Amino acid sequence: MNEAALAMHVRDDPAKAGAAGADFDVLIVGAGLSGIGAACHLVRKRPKTTFAILDARDAIGGTWDLFRYPGIRSDSDMSTFGYAFRPWNDARAIADGPSILRYLAETAQQYGVDRRIRFGHKVVGASWRSEDARWTLDVRAEGGDTLRLSCNFLFLCAGYYEYAEGYMPGWPGMERFAGRIVHPQKWPEDLRYAGKRVVVIGSGATAVTLVPAMAETAAHVVMLQRSPTYIVARPSEEAMAKKFGRWLPARLTHAILRWKNIALQLYLFRLSRRKPAAVRAGILKLAQAAVGPGIDAAKHFNPRYEPWDQRLCLVPDGDLFAALRAGKASVVTGEIETFTETGLRLTSGEELEADIIVTATGLKLRLMGGIKIEVDGKPVEVGSTTIYKSVMLSDVPNLASVFGYTNASWTLKSDLIDDYLCRLLDHMDRRGYAICTPRRGEAAITEEPTLPLTSGYIQRAKNLLPKQGTKKPWRMNQNYALDVMALRFGAIDDGALEFKRLDQASRAA
Numbered sequence: 001m002n003e004a005a006l007a008m009h010v011r012d013d014p015a016k017a018g019a020a021g022a023d024f025d026v027l028i029v030g031a032g033l034s035g036i037g038a039a040c041h042l043v044r045k046r047p048k049t050t051f052a053i054l055d056a057r058d059a060i061g062g063t064w065d066l067f068r069y070p071g072i073r074s075d076s077d078m079s080t081f082g083y084a085f086r087p088w089n090d091a092r093a094i095a096d097g098p099s100i101l102r103y104l105a106e107t108a109q110q111y112g113v114d115r116r117i118r119f120g121h122k123v124v125g126a127s128w129r130s131e132d133a134r135w136t137l138d139v140r141a142e143g144g145d146t147l148r149l150s151c152n153f154l155f156l157c158a159g160y161y162e163y164a165e166g167y168m169p170g171w172p173g174m175e176r177f178a179g180r181i182v183h184p185q186k187w188p189e190d191l192r193y194a195g196k197r198v199v200v201i202g203s204g205a206t207a208v209t210l211v212p213a214m215a216e217t218a219a220h221v222v223m224l225q226r227s228p229t230y231i232v233a234r235p236s237e238e239a240m241a242k243k244f245g246r247w248l249p250a251r252l253t254h255a256i257l258r259w260k261n262i263a264l265q266l267y268l269f270r271l272s273r274r275k276p277a278a279v280r281a282g283i284l285k286l287a288q289a290a291v292g293p294g295i296d297a298a299k300h301f302n303p304r305y306e307p308w309d310q311r312l313c314l315v316p317d318g319d320l321f322a323a324l325r326a327g328k329a330s331v332v333t334g335e336i337e338t339f340t341e342t343g344l345r346l347t348s349g350e351e352l353e354a355d356i357i358v359t360a361t362g363l364k365l366r367l368m369g370g371i372k373i374e375v376d377g378k379p380v381e382v383g384s385t386t387i388y389k390s391v392m393l394s395d396v397p398n399l400a401s402v403f404g405y406t407n408a409s410w411t412l413k414s415d416l417i418d419d420y421l422c423r424l425l426d427h428m429d430r431r432g433y434a435i436c437t438p439r440r441g442e443a444a445i446t447e448e449p450t451l452p453l454t455s456g457y458i459q460r461a462k463n464l465l466p467k468q469g470t471k472k473p474w475r476m477n478q479n480y481a482l483d484v485m486a487l488r489f490g491a492i493d494d495g496a497l498e499f500k501r502l503d504q505a506s507r508a509a
Ligand SMILES: Cc1cc2nc3c(=O)[nH]c(=O)nc-3n(C[C@H](O)[C@H](O)[C@H](O)COP(=O)(O)OP(=O)(O)OC[C@H]3O[C@@H](n4cnc5c(N)ncnc54)[C@H](O)[C@@H]3O)c2cc1C
Pocket: 029, 030, 031, 032, 033, 034, 035, 054, 055, 056, 057, 061, 062, 063, 064, 067, 073, 074, 075, 076, 081, 121, 122, 123, 124, 157, 158, 159, 160, 161, 163, 206, 368, 369, 370, 371, 402, 404, 408, 409, 410, 411
């Protein structure tokens, strides 16, 4: 049976879809990129598994539905940001948000997983009972109803940030400002900025996207940053895709591009780690050439940290630099002293006049969907667990979660985690196991953070992150090649994962 036929077969069988039931083999939390990918893997590789996807929101797509600010786009190349099993067949290397959302919705439809999503289902608690080898989920449904669903394996694809609101540092005098203050996470549909003076506070991925997009029609846009970020231009189209696409099948072209981009990313990341000064100088030189002599790149594009201590910002075809060079936008590096009636005053004394101030100040990190997790009556503090193979947590049975790469496309990791999960479930089925639990034993842990970035949103929440070990399988790799070995080819029964049959668990209880 081919993949599309398989998807139809599963879709049309309500028993397999677990459509009306409350008990499932697997429950997936989150209908974003990770949750849809996970569900497609189950349909493709484990068509008999009953599962449902629960999402607190009313729409598919997570991040790609929530964020609606002007210019919203990927900053990863789409050959690696698209799923490995459903290539992104488009010459655009960087895609806009609506196209990504469409791609996710079409993927869900093609594999029949759209029918398995229960929208408006917010999971607030998950408790595991070893005796039954089951998770019971407390779910808050729309209208305030609460319900309970259960599963043998819980897969958290709940993203990494608070959906309700973004991060907003408080500044003095905000209430005095007569214009509008907007956070990109809650972009007002009625916001008109044509002909208006805009200040965007921030210099991360969101700010560098917003500034050129708004500068197209705004009177002027200022990017106000407390400190600079590394910003690198890249072509928005894959020249290779066009060239190869003429004489190679689409799948092969995609595979070549994907591996080219993976290798390039790994190479640049390693180079940044080994020769940070040279990489910094190279990035600065390119930035200076792109913005022209009127802007001092050494002041505005020369961060305090080394390349890849924080995520590098990519700008398609150098659109930000072009807006700066054309004078439609400008960059100011300085500290805000206070908001005023008409804009902002900096500690340097400089005043920035504005009709609209956009606070592109980032996200609030939230792990595991904010779900209260218990194992046999004891609460789990995620911050005191150790991550196993970047997928599971020590002493927490039958639970996996997705956290993508910080230095490459999220999807590269989520695809590998899904592969691993299917292999793990196959292994358990073959041997009649109902429970698998990572046990750390004597393995040493390290103080190194699991997410090796100094970005504000990670630093603000570092106590919530699981720990990592000094050696595999307790290390969190930021390296696709190592993860391929560990997750796609590594032994499932590696001595660190403890397996039990249901009768063993019941006897022990
Ligand atoms: C603006 C922006 C741009 C980005 N661009 C890139 C990029 O170019 N490349 C890249 O690799 N990464 C990028 N990222 C990171 C991005 O979030 C991931 O790539 C990816 O979209 C994450 O998908 P996800 O499904 O894991 O999480 P999300 O997209 O966050 O989806 C999680 C889903 O889980 C649901 N959920 C959460 N908690 C619960 C709960 N308790 N109960 C029920 N449902 C719950 C949410 O409602 C949501 O629908 C970007 C992030 C942002 C914010």
